[in-house]
Amino acid sequence: MKAMILAAGRGERMRPLTDTTPKPLLPLQGRPMLEHHLERLARAGFRDVLINTAWLGEQFPQTLGDGRRFGLAIHYQHETQALETGGGIQRALSWLGPDPFLVVNGDVYCELEFNALPQLGQQDLAHLWLVANPAHNSQGDFALNQGRVQAQGExxxxFSGIGLYRPELFARCAPGRFPLAPLLREAMAQGRVGGTALEGHWCDVGTEQRLIELEQRLNANLG
Structure with missing residues (x-):
């Protein structure tokens, strides 16, 4: 299975830190945040990873190289203008191939080990990992009911930013800039999205304060 890490965002809420460094490359425990994902993917047996980039995109290969030090082959997809989640994945489909693939947001931290991924149901187009609602998203995104993800529910x-997808989810999408969520909601309406509640710590590192708090938490766990 191939994996894609989404890393093309501008990181406006983390300025001025992201004026000179892309958000996924900001340091976490003394190394770029994205390396935590790469190491987990390598431990799980992944070998091919695509990273899409836009803002300060040249820094990614300069920092991460070709992936050999992680035991990976890293490929890069540079977007002159960020294509949003849906557009970025759609552009990568020719590289991702005909089989299901894993997509991970580059600006989240999680303790999910990728070596025990579920099999997509025969009719499923996606499988999402969901987490308890953080303070900055108290209303949540989707409902999880007996392993099925629904757009509505009490x-x-x-959504953790981690999902398995079939390329067929994007079959009717034209190249360009578009979000992922409407595609997922359409698939949910057809009953074609499975889901899992993600266990272990998860953090959407969307602000400098969250990055500081995550660093403190991880350092405390090491003590």
Whole structure:
């Protein structure tokens, strides 16, 4: 299975830190945040990873190289203008191939080990990991009911930014800039999205304060 890490965002809420460094490359425990994902992917047996870039995109290969030091082959997809999540994935489909693939947001931290991924149901187009709602997304995104993800429900959870997808999810999409969420909601309406509640710590590192708090938490766990 191939994996894609989404790293093309501008990181406006983390300025001025992101004026000179892309958000996924900001340091976490003394090394670029993205390396935590790369190491987990390598431990799980992944070998081919695509990283899409836009803002300060040249820094990614300069920092991460070709992936050999992680035991990976890293490929890069540079976007002159960020294509949003859906557009970035759609552009990568020719590289990702015909089989299901894993997509991970480059600006989240999680303790999910990728070596025990579920099999997509025969009719499923996606499988999402959901987490308890953080303070900055208290209303949640989607409901999880007996392993199925629904757009509506009383007890919504937050989409973690980690999902398995079939390329067929994007079959009717034209190249260009577009979000992922409408595609997922359409698939949910057809009953074609599975889901899992993600266990272990997860953080959307969207602000400098969250990055500081995550660093403190991880350092405390080491003590």
């Amino acid at each position: 007890a919504k959870l937050t």
